[in-house]
Each structure stands twice: as C-alpha cells, then as structure tokens.
Amino acid sequence: MNYEEYIQLGLNGEDTLKLILCGGVEKSEEGKLGVVSVVYATNDKELARKKLQELTGNNPSDNYYMVYSVPLDTDLTKLLHYPSIAISKEDLE
16 A cells, blocks of 8 residues: 555544554764654544645655544554554664
C-alpha cells in the first residue's frame, strides 16, 4: 500500500474515532530525538480529512502524518495494528 491508500484506510475505517499522529525527528543539545505525538482527535471523518490536509499541505516539513480509525474503550495494543509511527535508528543519525 502507498501513503494515500493508508490515509484512506484510516479515514474510512469503521471505527468512529479518528486520530492523527505526527512523527518526526527533533534536534536537541544531546543530538536527535524521535518524537511521535497525537496531534488531532475527532469523531468527524470530514474534519479529520481537512485537518490532515491542512497539516500536510500548507506547511511542508520533515514531519510524517498518519490518520487512524480506532475503537473507543479498547486496549489499542491488542489490535492487529494500533496507532504508531516508526522512527528508525537511521532517522536519528
């Protein structure tokens, strides 16, 4: 799957809560640090789509954004794939 297919999967998933995550590498005095944050949460698919477009379209950056459709009242670590963004060792070099 490509990035756009993953985005559509997240936006169109059957679960009502849409989470947008942001992953990136930040520079600090100690070196580089990988950071993943939840930056937006909504029950409205259209608001999630607009926010993701705003985050990715207007301010090009080195950050990586992904949207997930997740169930409420669920231990997300028990899902086959829970909201996450991988930051590799190479990203930190």
